Amino acid sequence: MQKKLLAYSEDFLEYLLDVRGYSETSIVTYEIALRQMMEVSHFYEEDGLTVLDITPFRFKIVKNHKKTIVKKLSAVRSFVKYLEDQCTMSLKLIGDESIKVPHSLPKPIEEKYINEVLNKANLEEKLLVSMLYGLGLRISELSLLKLADIKEGWVQIHGKGNKVRELPLLEELQKLIVVYVKEKGPKTYLFEKGNAPMNSAQLRYILTKLFKEAGLKVTPHQLRHSFATHLLNNGARIADVSELLGHDTMATTQVYTKLGSVKKMQEYMKAHPLAKS
The missing domain is CATH 1.10.150 (DNA polymerase; domain 1)
Structure with a gap:
């Protein structure tokens, strides 16, 4: 043949x-x-x-x-x-599956770098990073997050197209929110300045400044991307990750699995004895 x-x-x-x-x-x-x-x-x-x-x-x-x-x-x-x-x-x-990576898709941040930054962050900065990375939120979603939307271990997110999704809160994140609310005393929104919610630009400035001090150039969307990538790399189902991210279809989430497949294939080529012969 x-x-x-x-x-x-x-x-x-x-x-x-x-x-x-x-x-x-x-x-x-x-x-x-x-x-x-x-x-x-x-x-x-x-x-x-x-x-x-x-x-x-x-x-x-x-x-x-x-x-x-x-x-x-x-x-x-x-x-x-x-x-x-x-x-x-x-x-x-x-075996002909395409691996297309949009130019706009940022690279995930390694877990060790996120942990290093969290260890040096103040209370507000720590909560900001933890909400974006721990829940995979868009910066606009976090900006408009109300205290009333956080209850009993769950947080209700109002996303694109007026779509609402429920996300489970990690225990450590719940504790952090309690401490933050008690110390900062926000009235309506989780992140406030004066009587208004902090807008996306204000939150983004805090985040980029924090990571810049650690020698890293990081955007809010990179933390959302890291959330998805790290979940999938650790065995989470793509359907669950897609729902957590608020994607309309799993096809949008699929890019993260393909990026993971490329990395796995590259590691295989480096590690397997036959690949070195």
């Missing part, structure tokens, strides 16, 4: 050059990707279908630049589509 696919790949490259008008440079790129894929991938028959498992290929290219990985996977998918459309071959492709 591998020899057959190799022959088809040559036809595919000619098709790209003669029919689709691809440049010579693109053809070379496709040829390299397909050759690498065929050298290590698994081919077998299952339920009358030819299965192409490119998981080993994914391991092989994991250290490549992200754009290079995307190009190589695109070449493989185009080849499979060619086989299905032009050669009427029934082919099942395994």
Whole structure:
């Protein structure tokens, strides 16, 4: 089957050059990707279908630049589509999941750095960080959080689109809130200045200043991102994390699991004896 696919790949490259008008440079790129894929991938028959498992290929290219990985996977998918459309071959492709990381998605903060900052923070700063990291809140949600929304170990969050979600309060966070309310005496909102709630900009300033003093450039959304990433890395179900974050669909939360998969694959490539041979 591998020899057959190799022959088809040559036809595919000619098709790209003669029919689709691809440049010579693109053809070379496709040829390299397909050759690498065929050298290590698994081919077998299952339920009358030819299965192409490119998981080993994914391991092989994991250290490549992200754009290079995307190009190589695109070449493989185009080849499979060619086989299905032009050669009427029934082919099942395994291991081609895309890993797309939005440019706007901030990197999670390591737990040790968050703990270091918490140990040096004053009461207000400590509660601010703990609410964002401990509950995965958006800064706008925290700004408008009322004392009346915190009760009996739960906090009610009014999120985007007037959607309300209930979040469980960690025991340590409950104790921290009690101490803060007793000492600061807020009347309506958890974080107040005068008779009004502290706005997002004011809370963000406190947070960024705190982390800057520790030599770190951190945004409120990074703490929300860290909340999700650390939960998933420690075995939390994606459905539960999605609900805690207030996402409309699990597809939005999926990016965190894919980032975790990349990290796991990279660690595997570093650690496994066969990967070093």
